[in-house]
Amino acid sequence: MTATAGERMPGSGTGAAQAAVADAFRQEWGKIVATLIRMTGNWDLAEECTQDAFAAALAKWASDGVPDRPGAWLTTTARNRAVDRLRRSKTEAVKLQEVAALSVPEEPAFQGDSGVPDDRLRLMFACCHPALTLETRVALTLRTLAGLTTAEIARAFLVPEGTMAKRLTRAKHKIRDAGIPYRVPPAHLLPERTTGVLAVLYLLFNEGYSASAGADLLRPDLTGEAVRLGRMLAGLMPDEPEATGLLALMLLQDARSAARLDAQGDLVSLADQDRASWDAAKIAEGVALLEAALRRQRAGPYQLQAAIAACHAEARQAADTDWAQIALLYEELRRFVPSPVVELNRAVAVAMAHGPETGLALVDELAAAGGLAGYYLLSATRADLLRRLDRRAAAAVSYQEALELAPTEPERRYLAKRLSEVSG
Amino acid sequence: MRYMLLMCGDETSAELAPHPLDGDDSAEPCWMPWAREMQARGVLLVEGSQLQPSGTATTVRNSGGEVLVADGPFAETKEQILGYDVIECTDLDEAIYAASRHPVALAGGVVEVRPVLASV
Secondary structure (H helix, E strand, C coil): CCCCCCCCCCCCCCHHHHHHHHHHHHHHHHHHHHHHHHHHCCHHHHHHHHHHHHHHHHHHHHHHCCCCCHHHHHHHHHHHHHHHHHHHCCCCHHHHHHHHHHHCCCCCCCCCCCCCCCHHHHHHHHHCCCCCCHHHHHHHHHHHHCCCCHHHHHHHCCCCHHHHHHHHHHHHHHHHHHCCCCCCCCCCCHHHHHHHHHHHHHHHHHHHHCCCCCCCCCCHHHHHHHHHHHHHHHHHCCCCHHHHHHHHHHHHHHCCHHHHECCCCCECCHHHCCHHHCCHHHHHHHHHHHHHHHCCCCCCHHHHHHHHHHHHHCCCCHHHCCHHHHHHHHHHHHHHCCCHHHHHHHHHHHHHHHCHHHHHHHHHHHHHHCCCCCCHHHHHHHHHHHHHCCCHHHHHHHHHHHHHHCCCHHHHHHHHHHHHHHHC | CEEEEEEEECCCCCCCCCCCCCCCCCCCCCCHHHHHHHHHHCCEEEEEEECCCHHHCEEEEEECCEEEEEECCCCCCCCEEEEEEEEECCCHHHHHHHHHHCHHHHCCCEEEEEECCCCC
């Protein structure tokens, strides 16, 4: 039993079979793992047998052709593999019971909207259980639902592979030993736990969109996985407008990613971005999803943030941005998320709508309240407003402050450039 | 599954200090409503008790045959173990609910939820 058992498919086999396996891996991995966990109650066994099934597919599909229903083929293969493994180790009565449980006819769990709860939803709630640390929830979600390898997850979070393997193993042991349930939570827990799942996906997205450490600002692998998982969740929870809202938010932000960095890898501010390079298809999808979510008339923080992102996405040029509307949306968001970061964003919107002086007053209030001490965007925002008021010396002091606090290289380069402008 | 709930908190605070059960016989112990609520939910209370203050604790070690006895709890911390309950319930979510409704949690204390190692 190793947490690193699930290495991705090696590059062998014929082209067509290989492509089909790669495609099935993205489509089916999470479903099969989720189903096998339900059947066996054993997370390691589920992962390993799913992995074995994909390895078998690579050989078998190359010689016999791709089956009509690759997902069903893979599930059956993985389940048979689990039965074999349990039989071979059937020294305990418990194992016999597990084999018996696996012998029951397969539930038709693969029709998404047939009313049968998809096992992936149980898996998602188990991975995001609040009794696990936040980093663990993210890592476990990437491993079991998205099928990333331990090595890939370790790279993504800049920790040694051994550390990540230990973290995942420990998490699976806790799930088993502490009795973390494998189910969609009952109604009285559902709102709170759903919020927890959404938070994990958004954290993952943000880690890719605005890396908290390191030389690279953007990590498209992580944003891509977050969007994929968000799409999965929105599909599995069609009655939850916040799940749809989160997907819309991620798409609308992701749509701008190509324009966020220049050729040198430096950050380009929203106002200076080449809007022609925004992804129009993602924006259209995000806006449509947001409208569908808002029609349910249960606003929430993700829908509001998506609405703000849509205001930006739909402005043909920076000057067309409806900042007054954005300021109102932040005002509304503040009711759900009473955080100084939201206040800071509102101050920026107010400055854009009603002039830098009004915004600066709000920023100074925030600075005095102290909740954002050490947050580089507070200093950076203050610096930008001072620059626009042509108070260059004060702006330079704030840029210098921001520069010392900024976490990544491209952010530091952007601030250094601004600093030299006001100092010149 | 079986869980032990370990009640922790500052025993010198008025809300969390152990409440002796003797004295006013007419008064219901503060944990009774909790016990009733748990029973109604199907959470089985196996056993449980408040503990005497940590000043009554004695620590015992056996170092290669030599018994070392010391006055006081095993760790001198701001928070002490105030009591424990052993409950039987379906899963961690039920145990978390039981802990969250416990009088010690409601009085500002902390409840540690520990699965009991199954003796299979």
